[in-house]
Amino acid sequence: MSQPYRALVWMLGFLGLVGAACAVLFAPLLQAFGATPVFNSVILLVFAVGVLANLRQILRLQHEVRWIEHFKRSNPDRAHAPPVLLAPMAQMLARSDRRPLTLSTASMRSILDSVHLRLEEQRDLSRYLIGLLIFLGLLGTFWGLLKTIGSVGDIIGGMTAGSDAVAMFDTLKARLQAPLSGMATSFSTSLFGLAGSLVLGFLDLLSGRSSNRFYTELEDWLSGMTKLSGGGGVVADGDSSVPAYVQALLEQTADGLERMQRAIVDSERERRASAEQLTELNVQLSKLSEHMARESRGMAEFSQSQQELRVALKTIAAAQGGHQLSDELRSEFRLLTRTIAAAMDQKRPS
Numbered sequence: 495m496s497q498p499y500r501a502l503v504w505m506l507g508f509l510g511l512v513g514a515a516c517a518v519l520f521a522p523l524l525q526a527f528g529a530t531p532v533f534n535s536v537i538l539l540v541f542a543v544g545v546l547a548n549l550r551q552i553l554r555l556q557h558e559v560r561w562i563e564h565f566k567r568s569n570p571d572r573a574h575a576p577p578v579l580l581a582p583m584a585q586m587l588a589r590s591d592r593r594p595l596t597l598s599t600a601s602m603r604s605i606l607d608s609v610h611l612r613l614e615e616q617r618d619l620s621r622y623l624i625g626l627l628i629f630l631g632l633l634g635t636f637w638g639l640l641k642t643i644g645s646v647g648d649i650i651g652g653m654t655a656g657s658d659a660v661a662m663f664d665t666l667k668a669r670l671q672a673p674l675s676g677m678a679t680s681f682s683t684s685l686f687g688l689a690g691s692l693v694l695g696f697l698d699l700l701s702g703r704s705s706n707r708f709y710t711e712l713e714d715w716l717s718g719m720t721k722l723s724g725g726g727g728v729v730a731d732g733d734s735s736v737p738a739y740v741q742a743l744l745e746q747t748a749d750g751l752e753r754m755q756r757a758i759v760d761s762e763r764e765r766r767a768s769a770e771q772l773t774e775l776n777v778q779l780s781k782l783s784e785h786m787a788r789e790s791r792g793m794a795e796f797s798q799s800q801q802e803l804r805v806a807l808k809t810i811a812a813a814q815g816g817h818q819l820s821d822e823l824r825s826e827f828r829l830l831t832r833t834i835a836a837a838m839d840q841k842r843p844s
Contacts, residue, residue, distance in 0.1 A: 496711065498555040501704040505549065505697055512693055526682040533634045534686050537627060541690035544623035548697040551616055554578060555708050562715070579612045580712075602716045609712060613705045620698045624691050631687020638680025800834070 516523060527534045561577040577584050583605045
């Protein structure tokens with residue numbers, strides 16, 4: 495799925511451009527802000543809340559995308575954090591015992607409807623703040639106009655005929671400060687309110703595009719897991735459809751058959767593994783039997799050699815006539831005894 499961080503980069507870039515424009519026009523903006531600081535402070539506070547709300551929408555979408563990617567790779571019970579927008583879908587998929595996961599058409603539509611409602615709900619605050627900025631700007635405008643009209647009425651009521659023209663002109667200049675202050679109030683609040691609503695509108699547009707892209711990609715992903723059921727369609731005469739309980743029974747039967755098929759496949763796999771292990775065991779037993787047969791033949795040959803040697807020694811002893819054996823014959827006997835002992839050590843199993 496696409497990453498909502500791209501929209502966040504666009505938002506931060508646009509806010510950077512707005513901040514640069516405000517830095518260039520800092521002196522006139524500060525003068526306009528001073529016309530009615532309380533009203534303009536409220537407008538700027540609402541603007542800051544709107545910016546944070548739009549950034550929070552992008553971060554929440556990024557969290558949902560991470561959960562979906564984690565779900566694709568592993569079990570949803572081991573996800574790093576539960577989702578907010580996709581909480582119903584997470585609970586539904588966690589309770590499902592189908593592997594691979596499949597959804598019915600009704601389940602998919604229910605999930606998409608709940609996600610769409612939650613996406614629209616999280617954008618309600620941003621839309622309300624855009625309208626509130628426009629309202630505050632117009633409210634300040636009308637407030638300033640009321641002050642201006644009242645001040646002009648006071649000026650007109652205070653003018654008297656026959657007075658000195660110079661004094662009357664000085665009085666008029668002094669009294670014109672009040673209506674000019676009212677006009678400054680109306681124009682400054684309109685400036686900040688409409689400019690703030692313009693910026694928030696663009697941020698809301700970017701967050702709305704990210705939400706729509708997220709919803710579209712979620713719909714595509716769920717469509718790949720949706721299993722179309724022929725039990726919910728219209729019958730041939732077009733008068734009625736199959737009852738819902740029959741469709742649910744058919745889906746449960748299909749799930750049971752799928753589980754049985756998987757169990758049969760697993761049992762066949764285990765049987766083949768057991769057969770391979772038995773074959774390997776027979777091969778090892780055959781090799782062991784051959785080795786023991788060779789050992790038995792070797793021991794028989796060795797026993798026969800010892801018997802022949804014993805007969806030969808008896809023959810030599812009888813030929814000597816009971817006389818003592820010579821030194822050379824004794825040395826030969828010792829050498830022969832050591833050779834037999836070494837051969838016995840080699841034949842003895844370790």
